[in-house]
Amino acid sequence: MYRKFAIAMLAAFVGQTQAKVDATQAERLGRDLTPLGAEAAGNQAGTIPAWTGGVQPPAGYEVGMHHPDPYSADASLYRIDAGNLDQHRQQLPEGLSDLLVRYPDYFLQVFPTRRSAAAPQRIYDATRENAVNAELIANGNGVRGAAAGIPFPIPQDGMEVIWNHILHYKGEQNRFINNQAVVVNGKTSLIRRDRHLYYVYNREGTTLENLDNTLLYYKYVVTAPAKLAGTALVVQDPLDQVLTTRKAWRYSPDNRRVRRLPTLAYDSVQPDTSGLATADVVDSYNGAPDRYEWQLVGKQEMIVPYNSYAVHQKGIAYDSIVKSQHLNPELLRYELHRVWVVDATLRTGYNHPYQTRRFYVDEDSWQIVAVDLRDSKGELIGVQESHPISYYELPMFNSTLETLYHLKSGDYFVDGLDNNEPMYDFTAQMSPRDFSPQALRREGN
Template sequence: VYQTRRSGSAPQWVYDNTIKNATTAKLLDGGNGFSDAYGGIPFPIPQNGVEALWNHIARYRGTYIVRRASEVAVQRNGSYSLVTSQQEALFKFYNPKGTAADLNNIMFYYLSFTKSPARLAGGAVLVHETLDQVKEPRQAWGYNAGQRRVRRAPNLAYDTPIAAADGLRTADDTDMINGSPDRYDWKLIGKKEIYIPYNSYKVTSPEVKYKDLLQVGHLNPAFTRNELHRVWVVEGTLKSGSRHIYSKRTLFLDEDSWQAAVVDQYDGRGELWRVSIAYLKNYYDLPTTWSALDSFHDLQARRYHVQNLDNEEPSTIDFSQAVPDDGYFKPAALRRRGTR
């Protein structure tokens, strides 16, 4: 535990847009999307839980990013195998040269190519994340290198298990929580102070090797850093008649960045089952506050999954590349790029 340092920050144009959004943004039918906001936090003064949730989903993380990172499922005995991929994301909602009229209902594009191990290499996933998820749900496609075929992936949402995570992460666990909020009733509990990972620079230092970071049961505390911060607390309860492996989710959103720092997930019996943790740090070259890496702990199985490891990768996250056009993220481009 360290002294609190509120290092969270964003570009001035993001703050300016956030001020505008405060008086214009509105939820769409059922809270499954929002409109009349662009380039900033949509609901900086949230009136309910679903507005606070959208603040996390639509928070600032740059415009276009490219990174190579690994993920691992750490078993009870501490063993693990790396799965490495190249990831690219274009956050259309945060293109300073664009406007809300340019979005065409797309919040961001996400593209991931698996690099290793050999049995998975060449596979790819493409996601078009929509802003109005009632009008148009998320669209996703997968590329199978062995079959050289691109197929729709309509189930890449909600509690679909992610293969590379060995069942420890669902599709909507990624990024702490993502996708349509429609299966839960969301309640804004209020603010409180808790200890959360912050200014977590050591966990992704190239001087720290994976074998030293990944311990049995949890990350090595010698490299983690926790501070006392104010967070918004949001509670999601599974709606009657809806299906999901989590009966309840409690989100703890960093007040400064709206990034979910910790998420508690409960099983069908109401028992705490899984805990997701984002190790936040400031990316000063933008600037923005985002996670250095994310961990997903199954308290009952005593295993955990870690995503976005880059300590031993030849390069780290890159925010400086030129923003591609929308055609770069079309399904037709998946096969062509997957064969490289």
């Protein structure tokens, strides 16, 4: 009932509904396009291979392990640093070029391109249906006609691409323990969090009738350092955040109270990040797209983080990964991939540190892998990276580590450090009832 009412209300405010592709176009999926909409063939130069279904788990892999590197035998093709940057600048996000110039000890190791991204067959099937049924509504702030899968596998504009990222498959539920690092003036502070995610969109059994404008539920409890231990947060995330705002509550062990946060979206600062991370930079971009104008620049071959298994391996000390100015480049892997390039420009009347953003979105998975960030003067002030891997047990392709560099101050933020924690549990038992203010108080105690 609620969903039918919501759709009716949204339809009344639609400025322009995006067109679906016709059946002829949709038939390309699984033929010259992959099931999620990427070009199946390699490039003419042979430096990008054809997609053949994604990576298979290496021999000896068992669920619960830190995912072993299936490409550990690959030799680096070349290294990019400040000395040879001009030879590669056109294929690099501008923010990465800036890091190479700014830090003489920083470099990129470029490896053979491996198109490892994959998803379950039911996600492929849903994506095929979405191609002829899904559409943007409410001026692009909502999606109708999809309950799972990539909504716009053959995108027509930038907003469709960003929705593909927001809604790409990340499993049905996930319990994981990892650390975020705040690096200020070269000094690192770690916060360890026990985190839970429950997805409604992309969940097996979710239909258009029971989606109920809910995207996901999220909760974490801080377990270290001691001064923050017990601090907890819960978020209820709607699919259309203009129709229904995101709800968030925070528990403080100091006063043993749960309070509703007035906002945890857009440019509001994430708690416990020393002001380095706004709410909408989680997963490179999340939340409502309504405050930006979105332009699809096109598809380009770019050198981006990919198959980042080396930095994900078990037992690596966090101070071996997080250095005083940047991540340890010895542990990072870059490859040449086709990416969708999308520019976002802040609309008049809104404020945000990032006036414009340029997103680089992997064609195979729809994961954002890099973002250039500019201020109101057009100056490049930041760069984000997502270092992705394939999680074999689902399968699912998503970031294992995310960074946000502040180029003016030299400070940076890292999220996802899990090398010395139990591996993700995609079968953890949970339900929407576990993501209420009442449950938050129980978690904090």
